[in-house]
Amino acid sequence: MDASNMVRAGRRGRWAVAALFFMNGFLTGSWAPQIPVFVERLEISELTLGLLILLFGVGAITAMPTSGYLMSHHGSRVVLRVFSILAAFGLLFVVGAWNVPLAAIAMFLFGGVIGGMDVSMNANAVAVERTISRAIMSSSHAFWSLGGFIGGGAGGYFIQTYGALSHAVVVTAISLTFFALATRSIVADPPVARASNHKRTLPKSRTIYLLGIMALFTMVPEGSVLDWAALYLQQERGSDLATAGLAYGLFAGAMAFMRFIGDGVRNRFGAVRTLTVSSLVGAAGMLVAGLSPSPWLAIAAFAVSGLGIANIIPIIFSAAGNQPGMASATGMSVVTTMGYSGILLAPSAIGFAAEHTGFQIVFVALAGLLVIVCLMGRLAASADFKHSS
Structure with a gap:
């Protein structure tokens, strides 16, 4: 691919990764207005809710290094596609959980796919920056903030009017739409971004820590x-x-x-x-x-x-x-x-x-x-x- 085609692909990839940042923020923001209904439906205490939310965080922290390891083998484009399609269904799985044990599994997995997607979309934003030699990371994070604002702001009204399950279905459909629009334009990592050694070892550089x-x-x-x-x-x-x-x-x-x-x-x-x-x-x-x-x-x-x-x-x-x-x-x-x-x-x-x-x-x-x-x-x-x- 010549330089001009790479820049055009990079510009398309810039909007593709922006759409996925928005999608990730939208899914995360859409969870917030679900919380009161979630508590009432499962008849749980604030302590139990806190533990379930902690499982979301544990899932995210567990998946983040796994996402990095997978990208060292396959690049950010493949890993981002996988985590994005899984993340689209994460909220629906949580809302559909009918008891606390299933909700615990759902929260852990929801956190995992959101966290894995987070790492891979940030890595792909770096790939776009390298391709077009321009910074795009800040505005990518702005799209995440915008998605969270819309997801959280509109979710409460939708849940009150149409119900929690209908809201989760619509959120899933919107997320899948963003994924479909973005997936073909996600840029591949430049060759320098791939690891030459696929062993799962911690980096030795002090700077990264x-x-x-x-x-x-x-x-x-x-x-x-x-x-x-x-x-x-x-x-x-x-x-x-x-x-x-x-x-x-x-x-x-x-x-x-x-x-x-x-x-x-x-x-x-x-x-x-x-x-x-x-x-x-x-x-x-x-x-x-x-x-x-x-x-x-x-x-x-x-x-x-x-x-x-x-x-x-x-x-x-x-x-x-x-x-x-x-x-x-x-x-x-x-x-x-x-x-x-x-x-x-x-x-x-x-x-x-x-x-x-x-x-x-x-x-x-x-x-x-x-x-x-x-x-x-x-x-x-x-x-x-x-x-x-």
Whole structure:
């Protein structure tokens, strides 16, 4: 394939992987409004629900390195197709579970296919970036955020009007439609992205694990705003429920906006500079939110933090997928697994800490994690590449 045909294929592949990011976010977001019906139907306690949600996370963390291993043999295109078609049915399986044991299996598998798809679609986004020599990771993640927003926002109304099972069937049909539109245009990995050694061994490069720590230190603050910001504003800043709910809404909206323009920012200023400034902005917002005496100032600060955090993970993922001498799939699976483990483990740890110290100190400490990410910014240099004209 000559250069012009490769670029055209890469541009089609860019929209194909964007569609699959949207699909993954849409499936994940569509699960949220199902939760109250799920609890009522199975007649389970909050503790049991928490354990089932934990199984979703365990499934995802289990599948992520498996996805990386499979990509080292078959490339991201094949693995992404397999996990995507399986993920389309994941929510339907959960909603169709009629008892707790079956629901536990369904949640584990749903988390697994979502997690495996997550790693492979990020690896394929790196393949697209290499093909067209342009950054597309931030906007790809923006499509994920958009899918989650639509899935979560429309799901409650649909469930209330037509029922949980009808909603799951429609979500499955929409997901299959996105898969069908995308599958033929998914790009193959460039030859450099394939592993020459198929043995299932951990990489020896220290950098890839440091990038994983950077991902972890970024995802913990991001997940903390989702899990704890509203409670912080209610308990420690005296806001009402409606006001407290704006904290994550504006944080997520700011992230989505910045991710849609983030590729242009990164192409103009470079990955390292963008990550360094972004992490400082995110830290400053988190610090002000923790120290703010006013709920409205805290909400505005969370939004500023969202603007900063938005592009850090896409840049880290690009750096992981472009490590010299390492298969893209290998680097991606290590970093995504380390990063997402923070979302799995952090909520309970933060809840325990907040019970003893209060959320104010927690959010100030989270700002410190983002400062550490800033200091490690040079490790993302492999995310930079020569741009095509």
